[in-house]
Amino acid sequence: MVLHPTPLAGLTLIETSPISDERGRFVRVFCESELEALRPGLHFPQINLSTTYQRGSVRGMHFQHPPAAEAKLIRCVRGRVFDVAVDLRAGSSTFLQWFGVELAEEAPLQFFIPEGFAHGFQALTDDAQLLYLHTASWSRAHEGGLRYDDPRLAIDWPLTVSQVSERDRIAAPLDQDFPGIHP
Template identity: 75%
Template sequence: MKWHGTPLSGLTVIETDTVADARGRFVRVFCDAELAALRPGLHFPQINLSTTFARGSVRGLHFQRPPAAEAKLIRCLSGRVLDVAVDLRRGSPTYLRWHGVELSAEQPRQVFIPEGFAHGFQALTDDVQLLYLHTAAWNRDYENRLRYDDPRLAIDWPLPVTQVSELDRHAPLLDDQFEGVEA
């Protein structure tokens, strides 16, 4: 595994080697020993799989506040997405900046999103599946979301947005009361 920094400190793209032959491909998704240099003691008590049927659909932007803040390791298992992380860390030099990474089933890469970031994605193809490894279990009491189309974030979704959940559509816009999160 090789990791590459992004313009947002802590947000990391992880390239994984692919072994391929006539039978198919093999890719290691997670290895304690290799990822210890990125984050010692990385532990994932919850793993989720999302399926998004239609190209143009957006999921997010989701995050959990402390004490249930979570880091995520995201990998695309089928299709292609623009995976987006927004820095919500109070005092960060990149506070409220976003960065997008294209993930696909054909690329041997995944993205590590640390605590203090909101996460979302847009399906660039039909029938997308994402595998999420979470460092904390989902907790309704600490769940939060931001609007995918918040003008203050100005996320440049590559396709017209075709579908969004009701919860995501009615998420709050950022205002002067938003103080970010402690990470």
């Protein structure tokens, strides 16, 4: 596994090394010792698999407030997605900046999103699937969200947005007094 930093501190692309032969392909998704540089003792008590049926659909932008803040390791296991993280860390030099990357089942990239970031994605193909590893279990009492189309963020989604959940559609836009979060 090779770690590639992004312009947003802590947000990291992880390049894996698939092994292929006539039988198929093998990829190591997580190795604690190889990812020690991201966070000592990285542990994932919750793993989720999402399927997005329609190309153009957007999920997000989601995060959890402390004390249930979570980091995520994300891999596309079917299709292609445009995956986005927004820095919400109070005091960060990249506060409210976003970074996006295309993840695809055949590509050797994973996306590590630390605590203090909102996360979302757009399906670039029908039936796109993402595998999420979370450092904290989901907590309704601590969930937060940003509008996927918030003009203050100006996320440049590659496709016209075709579907968004009711929860994501009614998320309040950021106001000028948003203080950020302290992960």
